[in-house]
Amino acid sequence: MIPTLEWTSEGVRFLDQTKLPLEETYVLATSYQQVADVITTMVVRGAPAIGVAAAMGVALGVTRSQAATIGDLSTEVRQICQVLAATRPTAVNLFWAISRMEELFYTLERKPDATIDGIRAAMIAEALKMYDQDIAACRSMGAHGASLLPKEGGVLTHCNAGALATCGYGTALGVIRSAVEQGSKIQVFADETRPFLQGARLTAWELMHDGIPTKVICDNMVASLMRRGKIQAVIVGADRIAANGDVANKIGTYGVAILAKEHGVPFYVAAPWSTIDLETAHGDDIPIEERAAVEVTHHAGKQLTPDGVGVENPAFDVTPAKYVTAIITERGVLRAPYTEALQSLETAAVNG
Numbered sequence: 001m002i003p004t005l006e007w008t009s010e011g012v013r014f015l016d017q018t019k020l021p022l023e024e025t026y027v028l029a030t031s032y033q034q035v036a037d038v039i040t041t042m043v044v045r046g047a048p049a050i051g052v053a054a055a056m057g058v059a060l061g062v063t064r065s066q067a068a069t070i071g072d073l074s075t076e077v078r079q080i081c082q083v084l085a086a087t088r089p090t091a092v093n094l095f096w097a098i099s100r101m102e103e104l105f106y107t108l109e110r111k112p113d114a115t116i117d118g119i120r121a122a123m124i125a126e127a128l129k130m131y132d133q134d135i136a137a138c139r140s141m142g143a144h145g146a147s148l149l150p151k152e153g154g155v156l157t158h159c160n161a162g163a164l165a166t167c168g169y170g171t172a173l174g175v176i177r178s179a180v181e182q183g184s185k186i187q188v189f190a191d192e193t194r195p196f197l198q199g200a201r202l203t204a205w206e207l208m209h210d211g212i213p214t215k216v217i218c219d220n221m222v223a224s225l226m227r228r229g230k231i232q233a234v235i236v237g238a239d240r241i242a243a244n245g246d247v248a249n250k251i252g253t254y255g256v257a258i259l260a261k262e263h264g265v266p267f268y269v270a271a272p273w274s275t276i277d278l279e280t281a282h283g284d285d286i287p288i289e290e291r292a293a294v295e296v297t298h299h300a301g302k303q304l305t306p307d308g309v310g311v312e313n314p315a316f317d318v319t320p321a322k323y324v325t326a327i328i329t330e331r332g333v334l335r336a337p338y339t340e341a342l343q344s345l346e347t348a349a350v351n352g
Ligand code: MRU
Pocket: 045, 046, 047, 048, 091, 158, 159, 160, 161, 162, 165, 166, 170, 171, 172, 198, 236, 237, 238, 239, 249, 250, 251, 315
C-alpha cells in the first residue's frame, strides 16, 4: 500500500508529495507545528489525508506537551487546534477532524479520573481510528461506485483523489481500482492539473504503481477528447460538498463538469461523509483557498512568465450540483435532488 502518512513512535511520517514522482522521500514531523507546515506546503494534500494528518497533529501536540496539569493541557489543545485549522481553508475534512479530536479531549478532561497519560493514549487511539475509518470508507466507496463506470472505455479524472489523497485506496481512484478489480477494462485519462500538477505527477504515479492503464493529458485537451468519444465517464473527488450538493474540488473541475454535460458524459463525485458540510447551504459560501502566485509563475524553480505579471491562483472551484450525475459515498450513491438525498442519509445515520 502507498504509505501516504503514518503514525510512528518518533512522530508522523509523510511521503513527500512535492517530490513525487521523481523522488520517493519522507518527512518526519515531530511537533504539531511541523504537521501544520507539512499540510500548508502540500507535502501531504487531498481532503481526507489532511483531515487525518491534522488529527495526528493534535495527538502529537498532546503527546509532546510539557503541561503539568490537565488545565494547562486544555489551554494548549486550544492553541494546537487553532494552528492546525489555519493551514488550508477549503477541505472541510480538516475542520471535521480537528473538531472530533477537540471534542474527545473536552469529554476526557471532564472525567473525574482523567489523567494526562490516559488522555494522551486516547487521543492517539482516536487518530489511528480515523486513519482506519478513512481506508474503510474508501473501500466502501469503491464497492458502491464500481458498477457506475463503463465495463470498457475511457474514464477521466482531475487532480489526485487517490491513495495519496487519503490514508489508502482513494476516493475517485478507489472507485476506478474497484472497477478494475471487478474486471472492467478502463483507460484512465489523468488531467495534468495546473498549476500543482497533481494529475501528471501523482495520479499517473500511483495508477502506474497498480498497473492501471493511464494517459496524462493537458487540461486543455478534455473538450477535444470528449468530442472524439474517448471519454465515457468522469470521476473526481471533493474537498467540500455543500448541503445542496454543490461540490468544491480542485480548480478546473467546474470546466470539466460543463464539458461532460455538453457531451453527454456522466460526471461522478466520490467523497467520504467527512467531506460533506451540511452547515454550508450553498457552494458559493465555501471558502476558496488562494495560493501563492509563484505556483503559477514558476515551475520547478524555473520562471515561466514575465517579471511582475499579475496572477490569480484559486486552488479550488465550485461545480454546481446540476452538473453532478451522482455522489458516491461510503453510505451509498446519492442522486439529485441532493438536498433531500444528503439530509435523509444523515438522518438515517444519526438514528442508527
Ligand atoms: O490542493 P489539493 O491537492 O489538496 O487538492 C486536492 C483535491 O482537490 C482532491 O480532488 C480532493 O481533495 C479530493 S481527494 C480524495
